[in-house]
Amino acid sequence: MTQDIQNGSTGTTLMLIIGESQFILDGQVIRVDAGRSVHQAAIAYIAQAASGPVQVTAVDDGGTQQLQVGPDGSVTSVGTAPVGQGAEREGSVTPTGQGPTTSTDRGVPAKRAISPTGETHGNAPDSAHSPTAAPDPQPSDQNSRTPYANDARTPYAPATAQPVAAVAPQEVPQSRAERRASMTFLPGTDEAFSGMATPAKVGGWHGFLQSIGLEKKVKGPTPEQITERAELRAISQHWAGPRTIAIVNPKGGAGKTPTAVLLAAMFARWGGAGCLAWDNNExxxxxxxxxxxxxxxxxxxxxxGAADDLMRPEARAADLAAFVHHQTEDKYDVLRSNPRSIAPEERLTSADLDALHRVAARYYRLIFIDSGNDESAANWLRMIEHTDQLVVATTTRPDHAEAARLVLDDLHAQGQAAAQLADDAVVVVAHADQNEAPGGEYLARFEQLARAAAPIPYDPGMRAAHLRLDGLRPDTQVAWRHAAALVAGGLGTQGQTV
Structure with a gap:
């Protein structure tokens, strides 16, 4: 690794991924002491071993930055004017903030970013707003919509919505009383949350570069942070009454268990306690x-066996801890099946499923059910009747995707309620093998069959013995956050089944 950094000036570009308490530099994991900035530690690590300027592709959960790190610890963002031998760098400072802090727009191409609300951010040229300006080119490659279209390590960025031309309503004169009733000086909920009412702290690489004086201070969050806040807000809300999310695919190994576990973890981490992952597999x-x-x-x-006792008025929430397994890092509970018994001994009847669901719905606000593989089983069919949001898990293997398509098709034959679940389903497409083609084609097809489809990039952490959010790369965590937000979007209008 040191040799790679020393040779950085020859054209090598290092890949730097920032985590919460560690960073990964071209595959090497370096842990950082608590309380120390991971961004600063990474820059110092590279500078210490560098014999000349090193090109770095830096990734964190806020996006990607192209940087040049000097042996003196100076940092220059891509686009900064080139520096001659011995000349003072423009827009370059050391990690400690010493050195020149003047930034310049010379050599930096103008960029325009559109937020999910259709607003324009960044220093776009006036021509971008001109009626004669050429429209932005649309990507022709279906894979460009995935987080791993160009590189498996590229962080996921949800596609931004295109602005929709609004039709101006006809103005209706208001009386003074109506104006008084509708007027307020307080910010709206959306404004307050997005940081438009109160300037919010800017994190990630933008915040780090601003803290050392390399980027100009900007008002409000970046487009990526606006997307992040909107998705976290969707995940963090609490609904009136319990919600049941069933994760299905009749093909084994299609990713049902990781999907159930990581969705439960995402909702529990950001929405608080009260999330159960239930293995309904015989x-x-x-x-x-x-x-x-x-x-x-x-x-x-x-x-x-304890269901009746747990439904008694005197039963306590803490009593449930004797039957479920709490996840100390990701803050949800697991209701296990018994993997040591054969299927006939573990089969549940419809009445059994009802009894278990009554207990779960009493003590948990969100219930994520890993469905098993037998669509004809009584507990599978009864689970569907309790389901508020259907999630179909698949990988980029054709047989897994075909099984996912068939289960959606079969649900349409099971009555109006099941058909509605299929139409409103979210399909999670995991890039399970780095040697397989990316899943752009799968996403495009599933988006025609269901409400939404979410891509998950290839990540060795998905194969770990124990699944944890912190065990995944930052871009994979962002992808699961986006998938969870899509699931949350279908929970508010669903019935409350108990």
Missing amino acids: TRGTMGWRTEQGPHEAHVRDLL
Whole structure:
């Protein structure tokens, strides 16, 4: 690694990924002491080993920055005017903030970014707003919509919505009383949250570069941060009444368990406690193997035996801890199946499923059910009747995708309620093997069959023995955040099944 940094001036570009307490430099993990800036530690690490300017592609959960790091610790963003030998760098400073802090727009191409609300951000030229300006070119490659279209390490950025021309309503004169009733000096909820009412702290690379004087201070959040806040707000809300999310695909190995676990983790991390991941699998379900075990070995059969007691008025929420396994990092609970028993011993009837769901709905606000593989099983069919939001999990393998398509098709034959679930489904498409082609084509097709489709990039952390959000790369966490926000978008209008 040191040799790579020393040779950085020959044209090598290093890949730097920033995490919460560590950074990854071209595959090498370097941990950072608590309380120290990970961004600053990464720059100092590169500078210490560099013999000349080093080109760096720097990634964090706020986006990607192209940087040049000098052996003196100076940082220059791509687009800054070239520096001659011994000349003072424009827009370059050391990580400690020493050195010239003058920034310039020379050599920086004008950029225009459109937020999810259609607003324009950044220092776009006046011609961008001119009626004669040429429209932005539309990508022709379907894969450009995925987080891994060009490089598996490129962070996911949800496609921004195109602004829709609004039709001006006819003005209706208001009386003075009506104006008084509708007027307020307080910001709206959306304004306050997005940071338009109060300047918000800018994080990520933008915040780091601003803190050392390399970027001009900007008012308000970046487009990426606006998207992040909107998605986190969707995930963090609480609905009136419990919601059940079923994760389905009749093909084994299609990603149902990781999808159930990581969606539960995302909602619990950002929305607070009250999230349950339930392994409704009678054929040796592995959710218990992929998650943290509590101080006992209880599983779904144990909870079923105690269901009546847990529904008594005197039952306490803490009593449930004897039957579920709390995830100490990601803050949700797991209801395990029994992987040591054969299927006939573990099959649940419709009445069993109802009893378990009554308990879950009493103690949890969000219930994520990993459905198993048998669509004809009584517990699978009854689960669908309790479902508020359907999630179909698949990988980029053709057989997994075809099974996902067929389950959507089969639900249309099971009545109006099941057909509506299929139409409103969210399909999660995981790039499970880095040797497979990206999933742009899969996304395009599933978006025609369901309400939305969400891509998940290839990540070795998805194969870990225990699934944790912090075990995934920043771009993968962003992709799961986007998937969770899509799921949240279907929960507000659904019925409350108990």
